[in-house]
Amino acid sequence: xxxxxxxxxxxxxxxxxxxxxxxxxxxxxxxxxxxxxxxxxxxxxxxxxxxxxxxxxxxxxxxxxxxxxxxxxxxxxxxxxxxxxxxxxxxxxxxxxxxxxxxxxxxxxxxxxxxxxxxxxxxxxxxxxxxxxxxxxxxxxxxxxxxxxxxxxxxxxxxxxxxxxxxxxxxxxxxxxxxxxxxxxxxxxxxxxxx
Amino acid sequence: xxxxxxxxxxxxxxxxxxxxxxxxxxxxxxxxxxxxxxxxxxxxxxxxxxxxxxxxxxxxxxxxxxxxxxxxxxxxxxxxxxxxxxxxxxxxxxxxxxxxxxxxxxxxxxxxxxxxxxx
Numbered sequence: 246x247x248x249x250x251x252x253x254x255x256x257x258x259x260x261x262x263x264x265x266x267x268x269x270x271x272x273x274x275x276x277x278x279x280x281x282x283x284x285x286x287x288x289x290x291x292x293x294x295x296x297x298x299x300x301x302x303x304x305x306x307x308x309x310x311x312x313x314x315x316x317x318x319x320x321x322x323x324x325x326x327x328x329x330x331x332x333x334x335x336x337x338x339x340x341x342x343x344x345x346x347x348x349x350x351x352x353x354x355x356x357x358x359x360x361x362x363x364x365x366x367x368x369x370x371x372x373x374x375x376x377x378x379x380x381x382x383x384x385x386x387x388x389x390x391x392x393x394x395x396x397x398x399x400x401x402x403x404x405x406x407x408x409x410x411x412x413x414x415x416x417x418x419x420x421x422x423x424x425x426x427x428x429x430x431x432x433x434x435x436x437x438x439x440x
Numbered sequence: 441x442x443x444x445x446x447x448x449x450x451x452x453x454x455x456x457x458x459x460x461x462x463x464x465x466x467x468x469x470x471x472x473x474x475x476x477x478x479x480x481x482x483x484x485x486x487x488x489x490x491x492x493x494x495x496x497x498x499x500x501x502x503x504x505x506x507x508x509x510x511x512x513x514x515x516x517x518x519x520x521x522x523x524x525x526x527x528x529x530x531x532x533x534x535x536x537x538x539x540x541x542x543x544x545x546x547x548x549x550x551x552x553x554x555x556x557x558x559x
C-alpha cells in the first residue's frame with residue numbers, strides 16, 4: 246500500500262512537472278504508464294495495433310488534462326485505466342458491429358501470453374482462456390482482467406468502471422463462473438484429468 | 441475453479457513482466473506530449489530601447505500627431521487674424537447675433553442683479 250501511495254505521488258508529481266513545462270517529465274511518465282495501458286488494451290482487444298492506438302489516445306488525453314489536473318482527486322493510473330476501458334469498450338462495440346455486418350470476419354484473437362508458456366498443453370490452455378475471456382460480456386471481461394491479470398484492487402476497479410465495490414465483486418464472480426463453465430466443457434481437450 | 445485460478449495466475453505472471461513498448465509508439469506519444477505541453481511565458485531576451493523623441497515630436501505626440509497639431513495651429517492663426525482685422529462680413533454676423541455693433545461690449549455672462557432686486 247505504501248508503494249502504491251509512493252507511485253501515486255510520483256505519477257502526480259511528474260504530471261504536474263509536465264504541466265509546468267518540464268520537457269523530461271513526459272518521457273518519465275510515459276515509461277511508467279504506457280506499458281500497463283498497452284498491456285491491458287492488448288488483452289482486452291486482442292489486437293496489438295488497436296491496443297497501440299488506444300495507448301496513444303489515452304496518453305494524448307492525459308497530456309491535455311494535465312494543465313487542469315487536480316492533485317488528490319484521482320490517481321493518474323486509475324484515470325488512465327478508466328479512459329482505456331472506455332476506449333476499448335467503444336472499439337469492441339465497433340468490432341462487434343463489423344462482425345455482425347460481415348460474418349466471415351471472425352479473426353481468432355491473438356494470445357499475448359501463449360509465447361511465454363512452455364509446452365503445448367499450457368499453450369492450449371492459455372488459448373482456451375483467451376477465447377473464454379473474449380466470449381464474456383464486456384464489463385465482466387474488463388473486471389476479471391483488471392482484478393486477476395492486471396492485479397488491481399476492487400476499490401480501484403470500482404473507480405475505473407464507475408460502479409460500487411460490491412457490484413465489481415459480483416461482476417468478477419459472474420465472470421469467473423462463466424469462464425469456469427467455458428473451460429469445463431473443454432477439460433478433456435485441455436488435458437485436465439476427469440474429477 | 442482451481443484450474444481457472446491457475447490459468448489466471450499464469451496470465452497475471454506474464455502480464456507482470458515489463459512490456460516492451462515499441463519505439464515508434466513511444467515516439468508518437470512523446471510527439472503528442474510535446475505538442476500538447478503548455479509553454480511557460482517567455483520574456484524577450486533583449487528589450488528594444490524606446491526611441492528618443494525631440495521636443496517637437498513630443499509636442500506633436502501630446503496633441504495626437506502632426507496633423508492634429510497643424511490643424512490647431514491653423515485655427516489659432518485664423519482666430520487671431522479675425523480678431524485683429526474684424527472684417528465687415530464677420531462684424532455684420534456678430535451684430536446680427538448680439539444686436540450691438542461693438543464686439544467688445546458683448547456680455548457673455550449677464551448679471552443676475554435684476555433677479556435679486558427686491559420689489
